[in-house]
Amino acid sequence: MVTLILLTLLAIVAPWVIPYPDHIFTGNDPANSLAEPSLQHLFGTDELGRDLFSRVVYGTRVSLQAALVTVFFAVIIGSVLGAIAGAKGGWIDEIIMRITDIFLSFPPLLLSITIAALMGPSLMNAKIAIVIAWWPWYTRLVRGQAISVREKQFSKAAEAIGTSQFKIIFRHIVPNCISPVIIQASMDMGAVILALAGLSFLGLGAQPPTPEWGLMINTSRNYFITAPWYSLFPGIMMFITVLSFNLLGDGIREILDPKTRKN
Numbered sequence: 001m002v003t004l005i006l007l008t009l010l011a012i013v014a015p016w017v018i019p020y021p022d023h024i025f026t027g028n029d030p031a032n033s034l035a036e037p038s039l040q041h042l043f044g045t046d047e048l049g050r051d052l053f054s055r056v057v058y059g060t061r062v063s064l065q066a067a068l069v070t071v072f073f074a075v076i077i078g079s080v081l082g083a084i085a086g087a088k089g090g091w092i093d094e095i096i097m098r099i100t101d102i103f104l105s106f107p108p109l110l111l112s113i114t115i116a117a118l119m120g121p122s123l124m125n126a127k128i129a130i131v132i133a134w135w136p137w138y139t140r141l142v143r144g145q146a147i148s149v150r151e152k153q154f155s156k157a158a159e160a161i162g163t164s165q166f167k168i169i170f171r172h173i174v175p176n177c178i179s180p181v182i183i184q185a186s187m188d189m190g191a192v193i194l195a196l197a198g199l200s201f202l203g204l205g206a207q208p209p210t211p212e213w214g215l216m217i218n219t220s221r222n223y224f225i226t227a228p229w230y231s232l233f234p235g236i237m238m239f240i241t242v243l244s245f246n247l248l249g250d251g252i253r254e255i256l257d258p259k260t261r262k263n
Helices: 002-017 052-088 090-104 108-119 123-150 153-160 165-173 175-201 213-223 229-256
Strands: none
Touching: 002 052, 002 229, 052 090, 052 123, 052 165, 052 175, 052 213, 052 229, 090 123, 108 123, 108 175, 123 165, 123 175, 153 165, 165 175, 175 213, 175 229, 213 229
8 A cells, every 4th residue: 555655646746756757758869769777867768768767657647547547437337237237136137237248258358459459549448448348347246246235124124115226226235335346446456557558568558659658568679688677667667556456455355355354
């Protein structure tokens, strides 16, 4: 959590603390092309002479923002559909879950690649593709919780006094399904960052000159032998961020799930 707080603060203040803000998108310095790490360029430079420290730090802002937006919309879409399916049951449940099963029959990354390729390469399209691939997991998770909550006494009491289905779903069922959703979302943040980086690496996500980690690693593979620092530092930042989200997810699960809580 401390690491993620520091990364979030770094992402917020990135435009004001990086030493070469003009190197983020348009600036370049061909005379310093592929310069080794030094006091002037802490992470070295890329093939255009741009400061890698500035681009990697700003990439934290790009990756965290993209992952947060993607997971947010996947959670909203999946949770609403799952709550409706679990609360209503019957033919509505059947329709929602059969559509969900169709999406779940494809590996998420493969489905994201296919959708992104059809929509065209851009960071926005990559985020949309991942949302489309990710929402079914939340639908199935929330639906199972909703079926359980629907049979609780407080839900039956609310239904008996004439409370509308809309209020029962969003005031009684959804709030009681939030714990597993928070756990899954915190762990999915790391997976989504990797998926976005993967799409960018394949040329289907962020496009130059956007300072996105996956895109930087894709470009740096041509200079892996002569300039190993080019791919090393974006990879380290991605590793730290994803590991932190995974550890945070495990910690939240321990806190919110009594079955896994340590004595």
